[in-house]
Amino acid sequence: MPLLEVDDLHVQLQTQRGPAEAVRGIGFTLERGETLGIVGESGCGKSITVQSLMGLLPSTAQVKGSIRFDGTELVGLSERAMCEIRGNRIGMIFQEPMTALNPVHTIARQVGEPLRLHRGMARADARKEVLALLERVGIPDAASRLDAYPHQFSGGQRQRIGIAMALACGPDLLIADEPTTALDVTIQKQILELIQGLVEERGMALILISHDLGVIAQNVSKMLVMYGGSVVESGPTAAVFAERAHPYTQGLFAARPALGAPRGQKLATIRGSVPDLIDLPSGCPFAGRCRFTIDDCHATRPPPTPMPHGHAVRCIRLGEVIAEGVLE
Amino acid sequence: MSAVPSTVPSAAAFKVPGFWRRALHHRSFVIGGVLTLLLILAAAISLVWTPWSPYEMNMAHKLKPPTAAHWLGTDTFGRDVASLLLVGARASILVGVIAVGIGLVAGTALGLLAAARRGWVEEAIMRFADFSMAFPAILSAIMMTAVFGAGIVNAIIAIGIYNIPTFARITRASANAIWSREYVAAARACGKGGFAITMQHVLPNISAVLIVQSTIRFAIAILAEAALSYLGLGTQPPQPSWGRMLSEAQTMMFQAPLLAVFPGMAIALAVLGLNLLGDGLRDLLDPRLARAR
Numbered sequence: 001m002p003l004l005e006v007d008d009l010h011v012q013l014q015t016q017r018g019p020a021e022a023v024r025g026i027g028f029t030l031e032r033g034e035t036l037g038i039v040g041e042s043g044c045g046k047s048i049t050v051q052s053l054m055g056l057l058p059s060t061a062q063v064k065g066s067i068r069f070d071g072t073e074l075v076g077l078s079e080r081a082m083c084e085i086r087g088n089r090i091g092m093i094f095q096e097p098m099t100a101l102n103p104v105h106t107i108a109r110q111v112g113e114p115l116r117l118h119r120g121m122a123r124a125d126a127r128k129e130v131l132a133l134l135e136r137v138g139i140p141d142a143a144s145r146l147d148a149y150p151h152q153f154s155g156g157q158r159q160r161i162g163i164a165m166a167l168a169c170g171p172d173l174l175i176a177d178e179p180t181t182a183l184d185v186t187i188q189k190q191i192l193e194l195i196q197g198l199v200e201e202r203g204m205a206l207i208l209i210s211h212d213l214g215v216i217a218q219n220v221s222k223m224l225v226m227y228g229g230s231v232v233e234s235g236p237t238a239a240v241f242a243e244r245a246h247p248y249t250q251g252l253f254a255a256r257p258a259l260g261a262p263r264g265q266k267l268a269t270i271r272g273s274v275p276d277l278i279d280l281p282s283g284c285p286f287a288g289r290c291r292f293t294i295d296d297c298h299a300t301r302p303p304p305t306p307m308p309h310g311h312a313v314r315c316i317r318l319g320e321v322i323a324e325g326v327l328e
Numbered sequence: 329m330s331a332v333p334s335t336v337p338s339a340a341a342f343k344v345p346g347f348w349r350r351a352l353h354h355r356s357f358v359i360g361g362v363l364t365l366l367l368i369l370a371a372a373i374s375l376v377w378t379p380w381s382p383y384e385m386n387m388a389h390k391l392k393p394p395t396a397a398h399w400l401g402t403d404t405f406g407r408d409v410a411s412l413l414l415v416g417a418r419a420s421i422l423v424g425v426i427a428v429g430i431g432l433v434a435g436t437a438l439g440l441l442a443a444a445r446r447g448w449v450e451e452a453i454m455r456f457a458d459f460s461m462a463f464p465a466i467l468s469a470i471m472m473t474a475v476f477g478a479g480i481v482n483a484i485i486a487i488g489i490y491n492i493p494t495f496a497r498i499t500r501a502s503a504n505a506i507w508s509r510e511y512v513a514a515a516r517a518c519g520k521g522g523f524a525i526t527m528q529h530v531l532p533n534i535s536a537v538l539i540v541q542s543t544i545r546f547a548i549a550i551l552a553e554a555a556l557s558y559l560g561l562g563t564q565p566p567q568p569s570w571g572r573m574l575s576e577a578q579t580m581m582f583q584a585p586l587l588a589v590f591p592g593m594a595i596a597l598a599v600l601g602l603n604l605l606g607d608g609l610r611d612l613l614d615p616r617l618a619r620a621r
Contacts (some may be wrong), residue, residue, distance in 0.1 A: 024592070033608065034482035054516075054517055056516055056517065059446060059447060079521075080521075082521065083519045083520070083521050085519070085521035086517055086518065086519035087517060087518035087520075088519055091517070092514070093374060094510050094513065094517075095510075096510050099510040099511060100510045100511050100513075100514045100529075101511055101514070102511040102515070102529050102532075102533070103511075103533070104532040104533060105532075113515070113518055113520065114518040114519060116521060117518065117519055117520060117524075162514065165514065165518065166517070168518075206578055277355060
């Protein structure tokens with residue numbers, strides 16, 4: 001049985017302007033110890049997807065479909081039962097280390113909170129455990145800094161503390177929602193190496209969200225490319241990187257800055273902008289921005305086309321796209 | 329400031345960097361603090377000593393102007409005005425503390441509940457708050473005293489109830505802002521329930537707002553007590569109260585105008601002091617201003 005099985009997940013958010021289809025029928029499975037990357041632009045539904053796994057969506061959000069975690073159906077699970085899973089079986093690392101820690105509580109208290117909550121540990125025992133965790137995530141001189149407040153740490157250190165907090169109860173699944181976006185590049189590398197090491201050491205599964213293709217390439221074994229609330233391309237990272245079959249994925253790759261490119265060279269862009277989730281087209285969500293668009297693209301959502309190595313792409317013009325890609 | 333125990337939620341507010349050092353350079357905080365201390369001091373001194381007994385009448389010396397024996401003169405019954413003012417401060421503080429306490433506890437609880445539960449609970453609480461805010465304090469106090477009888481206890485309860493919706497609204501608005509912070513999402517991701525998040529994350533982070541609001545409501549409660557006593561609905565004779573002193577002085581406006589001036593000044597200074605203190609605290613406890621330093 002896979003650790004996590006997401007099937008035909010739909011999330012509808014209530015906004016001021018009406019209901020928005022933030023996630024439209026996505027599905028994937030994750031085995032124990034497996035790593036999955038989700039990549040896409042802002043507003044494509046990456047964060048909403050993982051928030052629905054954690055049951056952290058606003059109460060007005062409607063979730064349909066199935067999320068099976070270790071045999072338990074999470075969609076429709078009571079808040080009380082969900083609290084048992086959060087922080088205990090599933091840990092989460094947040095994007096903004098500067099705001100993800102409460103400014104009025106000490107580090108020892110915040111990192112120890114899940115232990116006291118789920119393991120029923122006494123304060124002194126939790127403190128010992130917190131010290132071990134902080135040492136593991138690489139907080140220098142952790143013993144003397146247990147009673148320090150978040151503002152006394154740097155951004156990178158705070159992210160390490162956030163990781164310690166997510167790991168406290170030894171979760172089976174770690175979700176990292178753009179964990180390095182707010183950090184500078186050298187710290188980014190250290191944090192990713194830390195997450196990587198911990199995932200291997202503890203045999204956790206990892207879901208890593210990023211809009212940085214480099215981060216995805218180095219850290220996960222399989223990936224989803226999301227666009228307009230649906231998965232447009234999925235498969236093993238190596239296969240997706242090698243083939244880049246969907247026009248949107250190609251656009252993402254083309255938009256990366258290249259080292260050694262001549263000065264003043266403009267980056268490639270994808271024309272148009274992300275579709276409005278409130279008024280999504282009925283066909284392929286990328287149809288309006290894609291240069292391969294034909295009338296059929298607007299008619300229905302393309303079904304996933306299987307490719308070699310368990311790779312799948314939702315595009316009805318795949319033949320033409322790949323032919324052109326080969327010519328390039 | 330490091331001596332403040334971290335278990336007290338409101339203490340968190342005073343951990344704003346350099347709080348006391350900046351406080352001593354903040355003009356309205358210092359003036360407001362001194363005036364508020366004077367109010368408390370007056371009430372405290374009256375417990376152990378007053379120049380004369382505030383209850384003792386002396387018709388031979390009635391309506392005397394200020395003299396060495398009677399610093400602020402005597403009233404229609406020959407009572408010493410200075411002593412009456414000192415003892416009257418007790419009524420003001422009593423009303424302020426209890427009425428603000430009622431509003432703070434009940435209003436904050438309702439506001440926190442509204443922010444934590446959202447949905448229809450929030451709507452119900454907030455519409456109820458809107459509804460009760462439509463009634464002026466004096467009107468609801470008059471209604472209460474009409475039903476339960478005039479007296480200081482009923483006046484305090486009426487003012488306290490009037491404070492509840494104000495605190496509920498402020499709490500809900502500030503708590504909603506905290507609920508949208510990432511550390512609350514992080515706490516939820518740790519498996520914490522709504523109650524734990526409210527007590528550990530929301531309340532400590534909105535304590536500054538509540539402290540400031542309390543000082544302002546304290547001033548309003550003192551005014552409301554004076555108004556109710558002036559109307560004969562608050563403190564009952566022979567207990568001295570600034571509001572009652574004003575109402576008794578009213579009939580003597582032309583013979584002894586000073587009788588109205590002294591309690592009026594006491595009320596004005598107490599309210600001014602508490603408002604300045606509140607303004608000062610608002611500036612000093614705002615972490616954004618502290619960081620911008």
